[in-house]
Amino acid sequence: MAVTRRTFVLGLAGTALVPRSPAYPFRLGVASGDPAPDSVVLWTRLAPSPLDADGQGGMPHADVPVDWQIATSPTFGKVVTSGTVQARYADAHTVHVVANGLRPDAEYYYRFRARGHVSATGRTLTTPAFDARGRDLTMLFACCSNLESGYFTAYRRMAEEHADLILHLGDYIYEGAAKPNVVRPHLGREILTLPDYRRRYGQYKMDPDLQAAHAVAPWVVVPDDHDVEDDYSGVFRFDDLPPLTPAQWVTRRTAAYRAYYEHLPLRPASAPVGNSIQLYRRLYWGRLATFHMLDTRQFRSRLACAGGWKVCREADQPRRSITGAAQEAWLLDGFAEHHGTWDILGQQVFFAGRLDPTGVGNMDAWDGYRASRARIQRGWQDRRVRNPVVLTGDIHTAWANDLKADYTDERSPTVGTELICTSLTSRGDGTPDTAVPGQATNPHLRFYSDRRGYCRARITPAQLTADFRTLDFVKLPGAPVTTLKSFAIPDGRPGLHPL
Structure with a gap:
């Protein structure tokens, strides 16, 4: 009726x-x-x-x-x-x-x-008034919800947390064509046009668990690659699959940005103009925390050495940037504000150094843009940022990392902290494995999990407490959530302190 x-x-x-x-x-x-x-x-x-x-x-x-x-x-x-x-x-x-x-x-x-x-x-x-201390903040952050890989139970568990704020760090949708033998198949072909993207958002947003998470708290969102196309960087595609002319690629990227804005609770300042979209921005939780939300896809230099895991000297070239010059300057200006007790970077890809003894690293992460990372880390050190914390998605596994002034020297000072949420569903159920890959040569990598889930952060003036919340399965609905590991980051003491 x-x-x-x-x-x-x-x-x-x-x-x-x-x-x-x-x-x-x-x-x-x-x-x-x-x-x-x-x-x-x-x-x-x-x-x-x-x-x-x-x-x-x-x-x-x-x-x-x-x-x-x-x-x-x-x-x-x-x-x-x-x-x-x-x-x-x-x-x-x-x-x-x-x-x-x-x-x-x-x-x-x-x-x-x-x-x-x-x-x-x-x-x-x-949020609290700009100059108010405000109450403590319970914040969740998550990423990588592939419909084909499993049920969105983690979104339901996030809704049950009744948090104050939810950050989504990218891959809200996946762009691929329907595949056989998956949990929940996508509809139709790989999405290329505006009607395709709108329909794919419709398929994802019909999910009741996703709707529950949206309805319980305000979200702050930034996209990653699958919201457009896998492993793209700026105006460059990682590969030519499916084959597109340059004009068709611009049309696809334009459609993806428009559909992203259409389907998420963004302010009019983020409405796309032509084939670009303004998504890096700041959010202030009073004097407690400043969130610097980054866009590490749209303005980055082309993947070094054609991408992948490589030994790649090109990754050290000073001209290379993962943020673009304008966004980098904006971020450094934000560090100089000293407005909140905590300066939190919400961004997409693995930030800490992670090279094997031969120098092999992921060119799609900050290891592919090492000079860019160094400028930003020096920027927060030079500006005496008290509590820099990097929140990351993308990798489909959970990590907790100390950030080092020099990643080749384990005695180098710890200058910040990185918390990486696992995927919501991507990679399926995962395994119980918690052995940190590559830790022998990267001792600053402190925690790892291959389960699905999300992160919960409780932020006070005295410390940030991070809980890695995990589900044992996503290929069937209804999994309970547990806290696998917790860390504290005390005010003024960068780095991870296990609880």
């Missing part, structure tokens, strides 16, 4: 009562993100048929008005702000509402109404 405006306003049509008729437009759930002290982004998409090949979700060509509300409780007894926004056909009827006029350091609930239906209710938070 249709829901009237009266029941929408009074909050009597809860999530459990929303009719799931064929015309129900909120099948992809709701989300919020990029919180500030006085505002937050609210997101939804109208798509009663998210898997339609045209990428329009079964919606008409017309724009559609969408009502939204924010309240202080999930019953919506006190609505603090509301409005109406147009869901545009040209944007696949996605909605990005910047809800302003909110109180800092506050919890809110939100929902949408369109075409006589009410969405699920989402919970969100604003």
Whole structure:
């Protein structure tokens, strides 16, 4: 049955009562993100048929008005702000509402109404005031959710944490064609066009566990390679599969950036312009923590020595950059602010040095851009950053690393800490293995796990506590989550301290 405006306003049509008729437009759930002290982004998409090949979700060509509300409780007894926004056909009827006029350091609930239906209710938070210490922060970070590799149970366990903030560090979707003998096959061919990308997002976002994680807390997101194409770097492809002309590759990258913005709770400043998108940005959790969110794909130099694991002198060339000059300067300026107790870099690929005795390293990680890494590490040392912490995804396994001034000298000072979350599903169930690969020649690599899961960080002025949360299986649904290992990073003492 249709829901009237009266029941929408009074909050009597809860999530459990929303009719799931064929015309129900909120099948992809709701989300919020990029919180500030006085505002937050609210997101939804109208798509009663998210898997339609045209990428329009079964919606008409017309724009559609969408009502939204924010309240202080999930019953919506006190609505603090509301409005109406147009869901545009040209944007696949996605909605990005910047809800302003909110109180800092506050919890809110939100929902949408369109075409006589009410969405699920989402919970969100604003950040503490810019100059306030604010309360302690519980933050989760995750990456690499390949639908074909398993069930998104880790997203459900993240939702159950009831955290304050969730960071997603890339590979929100995977671009490949449907494969045989997988847990949950992708639909259709490798995605190349805007309708392809929209349909793939529709397939992923229909997952109820992913929807639960989005609905419980604001997200801050950055993409990695699979959100566009595996192992791409800047304007360069890693290989020519499938074969594309230069113009077709630009079209594909443009479509990927547009679909990424359309389907995630990003501010209008991140809306793509042409074939580029502005995604590096800062988020302040009062005086407690500054999050520097990086984009290590779009502006990087081409992979050194044609990529892969190589002995590669080209990786040391000073002109090479994984961030691009503008983003590097922006990051160094941020280090000089000294605004928060903790300076946290949210980024995509393995940061610490990880070379074998012969010099073999991963050219798709920071080892392929060693001068770039050195400039950034020297930058935070020269600017006397008290607590630099790098959060990383991509590698499909969990790691914890001490960051060294000189990775070839184990006596070199520890100048920072890296925490690498494992994948949510990519690589499947994994193994119980916790032996750190290459530790004999890289003693700064302190922890490893081949299980799936995510990381939880509890941040206070005194220390950051990191818990590696793991699941024993993802090829079947319903796995419980356990803490495999925990570390503390005390204020002013870079490096890992086991708990």
